[in-house]
Amino acid sequence: MKIKSLFFDLDETLYPFGNQVVYVLGERMNHFISEKLNISQNEVRGFRDHLYRTYGTTAKGLVVEYGVDLIDFLKYSHDIDTSGYISPMPELRKILDQIPLRKYIFTNADRFHATRVLKNLSIFDCFDGIIDVLDVFPDCKPSTKAFEKALWMTGTQSASECIFFDDYPQNVDAAHEMGFYAIQVGGRTSANFADSHIDRIEDMIHLELFKEFVL
């Protein structure tokens, strides 16, 4: 396998699982939905779970089922000062700098949130590009079309040239199915078809696979 590119999910993959920023993001989504669709705060969590399971992201469900303006939703829910939650990760930066492959962020969030988080982590300049939810709309991870668009956008010939990192099991399984070398990072539940599993993103450097890339 000749690996040329690495694709990284953002939230809870590059920074540790359970960070408060994800909770705050969820609360802002709940508030937006509750106001816009007139759903009580008690019901909104279950409603979001349903959209997430059916469409892969809350955003896609809101657009497809309820005609919500995607930009309005993304702007409102991601309007968070992430610097209060996310700190630089110098060890991760050192590892990324040692790997001379193309590196991309592939996220179901928007690029403004991704940019803020990457800057908070002090790794923004380690990446060759960001593929966000608007780039692949109306698809999103874990749909095959979203992965295909990400490959096309980055000029990547084949998934078999790529490693994909994500915490979310469905995304990991979909990537594996498409031929990526799929690595689950942390995660609430385990993916069924992960090629590898690591607890923290920094652990990638210890995988046998990485020995040949590291400078």
Ligand SMILES: [Mg+2]
């Ligand atoms: Mg994630």
